[in-house]
Amino acid sequence: MVSDGSGSACVSYAYLVCERADDDPKKSSTRPNSVSIIKAVGKICSAGSDSVPRLELASLVLSCKVTEILRQELPFQVSRSIYISDSSTAILQCQSRTALYSSWVLPRLRFIKETINVSTQLLKVPGLCNSADLGTKMVPPKTLEIYKVNK
Secondary structure, X not given: OEEEEOOOEEEEEEEEEEEOOOOOOOOOOOOOEEEEEEEEEEEEOOOOOOXXXXXXXXXXXXXXXXXXXXXXXXXXXXXXXXXXXXXXXXXXXXXXXXXXXXXXXXXXXXXXXXXXXXXXXXXXXXXXXXXXXXXXXXXXXXXOOOOOOOO
């Protein structure tokens, strides 16, 4: 799951990464997996209605909700899920143990923590590598850098 929030929208993309079969002619040492976007969800926000950190957190909530839907819809079990964000603020909030957040933030943090294992499934990527920027900032795909998740 890749998510992003900006001043105008929050989005979540679900990518499915599958290991290619040994007899697949497209399999090579440089392309051992196939990658497909299987679901994309976005919400348009009115200008100035929420701060960017709130929208980043809302995009993580959206990713968790999309995951719940996909678990019901997919005809197979997904072996591993990771959540990718470029928001240090949202990730630090999710990793925090404090209950001193606002009434808007606290239920969202609880939902995220009940849905995913924040310490192992939530990863930070540099902003230039976040493919969700395509949906929130109209970043052309050719400007994104390749980022490999090794966790």
